[in-house]
Amino acid sequence: MxxxxxxxxxxxxxxxxxxxxxxxxxxxxxxxxxxxxxxxxxxxxxxxxxxxxRNMDDLGLQLVDELGLVLRRMMREARQNVLQADKLMEESVAIFISHVQQNRNFFIFMAQGLAGESRAVQEGIRSELRFFSSELSNDLRRLRLAEHLGDADLELTCDLVVRTVAFSLTDLIGVEPDDDYQIEQIKKRTTRCLQLIFVGAANWQTGNRPE
Amino acid sequence: MxxxxxxxxxxxxxxxxxxxxxxxxxxxxxxxxxxxxxxxxxxxxxxxxxxxxRNMDDLGLQLVDELGLVLRRMMREARQNVLQADKLMEESVAIFISHVQQNRNFFIFMAQGLAGESRAVQEGIRSELRFFSSELSNDLRRLRLAEHLGDADLELTCDLVVRTVAFSLTDLIGVEPDDDYQIEQIKKRTTRCLQLIFVGAANWQTGNRPE
DNA sequence: TCCACTTGTGTACATTTGTTCACAACTCGT
DNA sequence: ACGAGTTGTGAACAAATGTACACAAGTGGA
Missing domain, CATH: 1.10.10.60 (Homeodomain-like)
Structure with a gap:
């Protein structure tokens, strides 16, 4: 033409x-x-x-790279906006949800990729999650919010946080993007989960660790 | 022929x-x-x-039904074998992992289906997880292990437990089925996550709930 | 301006796919 | 034992797919 x-x-x-x-x-x-x-x-x-x-897997890998940028932008915004510690979790979850709505397709891709067909994409996404988790560790240390936890325990906690948030993706993609009520429910539930985890972390004694 | x-x-x-x-x-x-x-x-x-x-979605739905049976068998075994409360989580996780190895393909299918293509399969699997979570609530009540928690809080806790275990599936499908070392690591990590959650639940005050 | 290079187009083709249809083999109630 | 219903078979076909190749249109450096 x-x-x-x-x-x-x-x-x-x-x-x-x-x-x-x-x-x-x-x-x-x-x-x-x-x-x-x-x-x-x-x-x-x-x-x-x-x-x-080269093929669809290649496209998937390049999508993972871009997904990394999206996640980094989200972390940056979270770091700027979450100033007072008492509302830390509500605000973080709110920022997360807002980014999910803004980049819905990217996050659906991420949720799919965790158990997807391409081993490389799977590993790429897992690696992004690990990075996210380790950044979260650093932030909590920096904000002096986890001083009684050893490195391993802090890492475990952050890992659990990231998993919980990531799993909420499978809830989010199950509802229509404009179903504000359902989204609000998911937001509240996720926030309470995180609070529960942090109560656990606050009362965690390192001696609990086996081995 | x-x-x-x-x-x-x-x-x-x-x-x-x-x-x-x-x-x-x-x-x-x-x-x-x-x-x-x-x-x-x-x-x-x-x-x-x-x-x-009728089509592949139909086959998927019937697989979800069978998956339900697998999960129920697993719950039954857990109820029979987990007698002493102190090792509750180690043993539960061990039974879970063992069933995953025994029915590996079923559980991979489950992990895929949570963010899969068919909305019906997605909903079916989510429904199985909800059922699992509610059964767990009942068991904890029956064993008098969560007497200080309100119904809503107990439900939240069990939901978080189920999500954590379900997410560990994405770890399990990432390693070779005979990589005992890696599987042991996942087992330990999942167990510690559950312990952290239960420490949180034990120290949770209902007043924490917003609204 | 010209030339090498990159990016996009159109045609082509062997494979693979979903689905239809008519027929064979097996099962079971009577 | 026979006829109806069920379950499996094989051939057939239009549509879609992945990929190759040769060519056109743009780009940037000399």
Whole structure:
């Protein structure tokens, strides 16, 4: 066709990644997406795919990289906005939920990828979660909020926090994005879970550890 | 072909479900399986599929039903074997891990389905988890292990326990089934998480609840 | 300006897929 | 033992898929 080309290089790459996310957001599972389907959604000819990705797994890996950026932006915002310790958890959860709504497809992709088909994507997402958990450890140390906990116990606590929040994703993707009531319920429930965990951490004695 | 037929009726149905699980166990994602692929793995002609299932979603739903049986067997064993309260969590986790290893493909399917493609399967699995959580509540009440907790708080605690255990599935499917060292690590870590949660529950005051 | 390079297009093709249909074999109640 | 219903088979086909190849359109450095 005599259609005008876009100027920016790499535009198609972004269109393809976004197309995949869009399909995921429409209820499809990433593992079931095909090259033709993605290019169709992106409004691009099938062969264009190979200019940017080797296969769908490759696209998945690059999505994980971008997911990393999304998570880092979220952490930054959390660090800036959570100043008083007493509302730490409500606010953190609120920021999390808000980012999930803002980047819904990315987080659905993340929830799918944890038990997805590509081992590499699986490991990539797990690695992001580990990083998130370790950053959380650092922050709690820095804020002097976990002074009675040993390193291993603090790490365990943060890990549990991250898992709990991550699992709430499977709740979030089960409700419509505009069902404010349900989302509010999930927010409250997750917050209470975190509070329960921190009460546990506060009363944890290192001697509890086996071995 | 002049091959001999099996006598039992419904044999093919089981073969198909098992074939799907086998493929899942081999690293495939359920959402990416096709009818032909499953029938091929089952050693059956493609059209035989339609004798038992409307489509792949239907097969998924019937797998969820069977998964329910597996979970119930696990609960029964846990109730029989966990007698002394002090080792409650170690033993429960051990039974869980053992069942996961014994029915590995079922549990992988479960982990996949939580963020899977079929909304119905998703809801089915979530419903199984809710049931599991409520049974756990009953057991704790019966064993007089949570007498200071209100119903809502006990429910929250059990929910968190179930989520934590369920999330550990994503760890378990990431390691080889015979990597005993890694599995032992996951077992220990999960146990400690549960202990942390119960320390939290033990020191939880109902007043913590917002609203 | 020209030339190498990258990015996108269109055509092509062998495979694979879901599904239909007519037929064979087995099961069971009478 | 026979006829109805169920379960499995094989051939068939339109549609979709992954991938290869040759070519057009843009880009940037000399």
């Amino acid at each position: 005599a259609e005008r080309k876009r100027r920016k290089p790499g535009e198609t790459r972004d269109k393809l990644m976004e197309a995949a996310l869009t399909l995921v957001g429409k209820g499809r599972h990433f593992a079931s997406l095909g090259i033709r389907e993605v290019t169709r959604q992106a409004g691009v000819v099938p062969t264009a795919f190979y200019r940017h990705f | 002049a091959e001999r037929k099996r006598r039992k009726p419904g044999e093919t149905r089981d073969k198909l479900m098992e074939a799907a699980l086998t493929l899942v166990g081999k690293g495939r994602h359920f959402a990416s399986l096709g009818i032909r692929e499953v029938t091929r793995q089952a050693g059956v002609v493609p059209t035989a599929f339609y004798r038992h299932f």
